[in-house]
Amino acid sequence: MTHTQATGLFISFEGIDGAGKSSHIAALAQAFRDAGRTVTLTREPGGTPLAEKLRALLLHEAMDPLTEALVAFAARRDHLVQVIEPALARGEVVVSDRFTDATFAYQGAGRGFDWEKLQILERMAQTGCAPQADLMREPDLTIWFDLPAAVAAGRLAGARVPDRFEAQPQDFFAAVADGYARRCAAAPQRFARIDANCSREAVWQQVADVLVARGYLPGESGAAA
Ligand SMILES: Nc1ncnc2c1ncn2[C@@H]1O[C@H](COP(=O)(O)OP(=O)(O)O)[C@@H](O)[C@H]1O
Numbered sequence: 001m002t003h004t005q006a007t008g009l010f011i012s013f014e015g016i017d018g019a020g021k022s023s024h025i026a027a028l029a030q031a032f033r034d035a036g037r038t039v040t041l042t043r044e045p046g047g048t049p050l051a052e053k054l055r056a057l058l059l060h061e062a063m064d065p066l067t068e069a070l071v072a073f074a075a076r077r078d079h080l081v082q083v084i085e086p087a088l089a090r091g092e093v094v095v096s097d098r099f100t101d102a103t104f105a106y107q108g109a110g111r112g113f114d115w116e117k118l119q120i121l122e123r124m125a126q127t128g129c130a131p132q133a134d135l136m137r138e139p140d141l142t143i144w145f146d147l148p149a150a151v152a153a154g155r156l157a158g159a160r161v162p163d164r165f166e167a168q169p170q171d172f173f174a175a176v177a178d179g180y181a182r183r184c185a186a187a188p189q190r191f192a193r194i195d196a197n198c199s200r201e202a203v204w205q206q207v208a209d210v211l212v213a214r215g216y217l218p219g220e221s222g223a224a225a
């Protein structure tokens with residue numbers, strides 16, 4: 001029997017709270033399944049039993065900025081070792097609701113934690129788990145939902161009980177959005193910026209176009225989210 005091993009693909013979704021990622025993540029996972037791929041759908045912080053415990057701490061317990069960054073990266077390390085690397089090794093598509101760019105955007109730009117120290121933690125946490133010993137694992141593609149903080153605040157008003165981050169003022173999210181823009185500028189080949197300030201259908205069209213343009217999905221992929 002011949003056996004074609006698909007190449008693993010790692011995609012992250014990013015954006016400030018309320019940017020509108022959720023329904024499109026599910027739609028993209030379905031589009032990949034329709035194309036015959038096995039999908040691991042996951043999220044950060046979280047994705048493993050340990051990392052979900054760390055998520056609860058991060059979202060609900062007060063802590064100093066270094067502790068916050070360390071908790072985010074501890075959760076990420078466990079997620080990489082337990083879930084992401086094994087799925088990529090099986091040739092699956094891993095779709096994660098947030099990854100390391102969120103730590104730079106929220107703990108770095110939002111909280112003001114030192115960017116260079118985050119880069120050191122990034123290297124420590126994301127190296128030594130892939131089969132290539134010196135590879136720092138990063139997403140192959142990061143789909144960034146760019147939305148003005150004021151628009152996101154309007155969408156979220158009354159929509160759900162806010163966690164420790166969602167309860168922050170609009171200025172915090174404007175800073176977080178700047179953090180995403182900085183990460184995008186530093187790795188333009190990895191990032192796809194989506195204009196999230198339009199209808200769900202128009203947002204989905206942009207997402208689908210990016211996936212098709214990069215050759216990750218066949219043309220005419222998937223229904224609208
Ligand atoms: N394109 C859109 N236009 C208007 N409202 C939207 C759009 N996309 C999502 N929403 C609404 O905005 C809120 C936040 O969306 P959600 O997908 O939960 O954001 P995220 O997962 O990025 O935090 C939800 O109430 C959702 O129904």
Ligand SMILES: Cc1cn([C@H]2C[C@H](O)[C@@H](COP(=O)(O)OP(=O)(O)O)O2)c(=O)[nH]c1=O
Pocket residue numbers: 017043044045059072097098099100102103104106107163165166
């Ligand atoms: C991954 C990550 C998330 N966060 C924040 C961003 C979000 O406000 C929150 C996770 O929320 P999110 O995944 O958007 O979940 P929900 O849609 O259920 O609110 O954690 C960090 O502060 N640092 C990180 O490294």
